[in-house]
Amino acid sequence: MQNTNFETYLFPNGTIDACYLNVTLNVPCKQESVPPIGVDIRKPEDAQAAINFARRKNLRLVVKNTGHDYLGRSAGRGGFLLWTHHLKDKAYNATFVPQGAPSTQTYEAVTFGAGVQWQEAYDYVDEQGRFIIGGLAQGGSVGAAGGWVMGGGHSAFSPSLGLGVDNVLEFTVVLANGKLVTTNAYQHPDLFWALRGGGGGTYGIVLSATYQTHPNFALTTPTIQVNFTSPEIAQSVVTELFRLHPDLSDAGWGAYTWVFPEAMMAIFVAPNVTVDEANKRFEPLVSHAMNATGGAVIYTAPAFSNFTAWWKESFQGGPPQVGGNVEISSRLLPREMAKERPEEVARIALSLGVATNSVAGGAVSRVDPESTGLNPSWRKAIAQVYIAEIWEEGANSTTILASRERLKQGTDLLDKLTKDSGSYLNEGSLYERDFKKSYFGSHYPKLKKIKDKYDPSSLFVVASGVGSDEWDAELRCRK
Ligand SMILES: Cc1cc2nc3c(=O)[nH]c(=O)nc-3n(C[C@H](O)[C@H](O)[C@H](O)COP(=O)(O)OP(=O)(O)OC[C@H]3O[C@@H](n4cnc5c(N)ncnc54)[C@H](O)[C@@H]3O)c2cc1C
Structure with missing residues (x-):
């Protein structure tokens, strides 16, 4: 897993089942929430056989790709793992041409x-x-x-x-009944x-x-530190x-920003913008x-000949952000609130100390909210604002629970940014008061209906996912 806290298993009495990376902690390695058995999928038939087996044996299925998930959805204690990494x-x-589309509907696609x-x-x-729209993280891991596009x-x-959901044209999927289908607009x-958007x-x-x-x-990437x-x-x-944020988003500017009481830093990016245009903006x-x-500002606006040059300088060299103990909580910042x-x-x-992903507004707002299953709050938002709690490996349950409590309190404050508590499913917390509203908004009933059609026995269940409220906290037994 990216964040190993989602593998660590915390019993209600505070005991921890773990297998820490730091062996000097001298804690015996346990199975924790890592599924003990699974299938390394190499071809469609592997996925079909594994799904049919899991369905017949009524197993708790866990699908894992990179294990980056912030809700721990790619781990599951005692589960049966389907691992997609080698595809x-x-x-x-x-x-x-998407299958079933008119032959004139062509795309330069991957x-x-x-x-x-x-x-x-x-x-x-x-x-x-x-160029392709994709996730931007150190190491590109x-x-x-997988989960990235299905969550937004x-x-x-x-x-x-x-x-991502606005750029994907087609998926091939193995359904709960073991059938392989191609799905697209047709x-x-x-x-x-x-x-x-359904996750x-x-x-x-x-x-x-x-x-x-x-x-x-x-591209030009203006960076400001204050x-x-x-x-x-x-x-x-x-x-x-x-x-200034709404106008910047409308003009196509995205950004990653960190705001704290002592300082702030923002890195902006937009395609096809010269240094002069960026400086003016x-x-x-x-x-x-x-x-x-009084001048405590550092402003630079480096230019790059193409996306790859920027990507290599900014993201490729560093180590992947692996092995942390991190939980986050986020809210989608509505345009009208900022305006x-x-x-x-x-x-x-400033009171919380937040990171802001300015990844909405502009083209995101121009898409019909009903065209995808994604939470419609995204289409009114200009950014995703999030807070994080981090703890040391080996921390005891008191420390972990205190972190979670701070995250909940921080979420209550973040909530004042929105009327509908809209949050990003892929970068959210497990402690939403109403996960259906926060992660799926008004699309939840339709998402649930489609789930019941394609997965009637609820083989695929994840924490805070569509239909998950019908299961116990371990997602093992129906309520
Ligand atoms: C360092 C870091 C950087 C990030 N940067 C970004 C970013 O720039 N933009 C952004 O939008 N998000 C970002 N995220 C969040 C990211 O979108 C989520 O962590 C997402 O869940 C990752 O999906 P995955 O398939 O890689 O991970 P996994 O944890 O393996 O899977 C996530 C979820 O998708 C399911 N899943 C995975 N593959 C499949 C499949 N083939 N079929 C069915 N279900 C599947 C899993 O069951 C799980 O529920 C980042 C996360 C991290 C840790």
């Missing part, structure tokens, strides 16, 4: 096996001289055709080119709708995903940041920060 096929088709990771995907798409799939380029369109591990095993690609582009010497200065600068924010702080009450957004952000 590494990649194919480029300059005239791809098809990835479910185990392909973003680093491999970017390398491959770059070889074709194209997130899966390109954001990128800092989403304000220009949409989310074949099993209800399933295609649900797979785009991983819920509707079947995806074996491949086909995405449209885009022409590569030059040190705050007083709460008033921090409030002033961060308010200006959120006040960010002049109001930089001037405001300069005036407010009408930037002071309040800034006050909440």
Whole structure:
């Protein structure tokens, strides 16, 4: 797992079943929440046989790709594992036609096996001289055709080119009855709708995903760092940041931002923007920060000839972010909140210390909210704001539970950013008061209906997933 806390098993009495990476802790290695047995899927028949076996034997099924999940959905104590990591096929088709579509409907598309990771995907798409919307993480280790896209799939380029769910054209899936189907806008369109936002591990095993690609582009990445010497200065600068945010999103700018009482940093990106254009665009924010702080601002705007050059410099070199003990909680920041009450957004952000993924608005908002199963809150949002709790490996249950309590309290404060508590399923917490509302919004009833159609015996169940409330906390027995 990426975050090993989702493998560690905490008993109600506070005892911990673990297998720590740090062997000097001298804790005997236990099975914890790692499924003890499973299938390493290499071809469709493996997935079909494993699913049929699990269904007949009534097993608790766990689908795992990279194990990056922040809800622990790719682990499961005592489960039967289906591992997709080795499905590494990649194919480029300059005239791809979705099955069942008119022959004139062509795309320059790539098809990835479910185990392909973003680093491999970017390398491959770059070889074709194209660009693809994908996850942006150190080392590129997130899966390109698994939980990322089924939960939404954001990128800092989403304000220009949409989310993963807006770019995927087709999936091949093994269903709970063992059948292999191809689903897209023309074949099993209800399933295609649900797979785009209804979440991983819920509707079947995806074996491949086909995405449209885009022409590569030059880009400029303005970066601003500001040190705050007083709460008033921090409030002033961060308010200006959120006040400008909706217009930046509409113009296609994405960003990753960290806001704390002592300092903030933001890295903006947008395709096809020159340094001059970027400087002009960010002049109001930089001037405001300069005036407010008396000059405690570092602003740079490096330019790159294409996405790959930026990706290599920013993400490729570093180690993958593995082995942490991390839980997060997030809210989708509505455009109207930033537009009408930037002071309040800034006050909440500063009081919590938040990271902001500015990955919505712009192209994301221009998509019909009903066209995919994704929580419609995404279409009104401009960003995803999140908080994190981190603890040391080997921490006792008191420490872990205290972290979780802080996360819950922080979520209550984050909630003031939204009216509908909209959150990102792939970067959320297990402690939502109403997970259906937070992760799926008004799409939940339709997502559940489609789940009941394609998975009537509920073979595929994950924490906080569609239909999961019909199961006990361990997802082993129906309530
Ligand atoms: C370091 C890091 C960086 C991240 N960066 C981004 C980012 O830039 N953008 C973004 O949107 N998100 C990002 N995320 C969140 C990411 O989208 C989620 O962690 C997502 O769940 C990862 O999917 P996965 O398939 O790689 O992982 P897994 O944990 O293996 O799977 C996640 C879920 O999908 C299911 N699943 C996986 N594969 C399949 C399949 N083939 N068929 C059916 N179900 C499947 C699993 O059962 C599980 O429920 C990041 C996470 C981390 C840890």
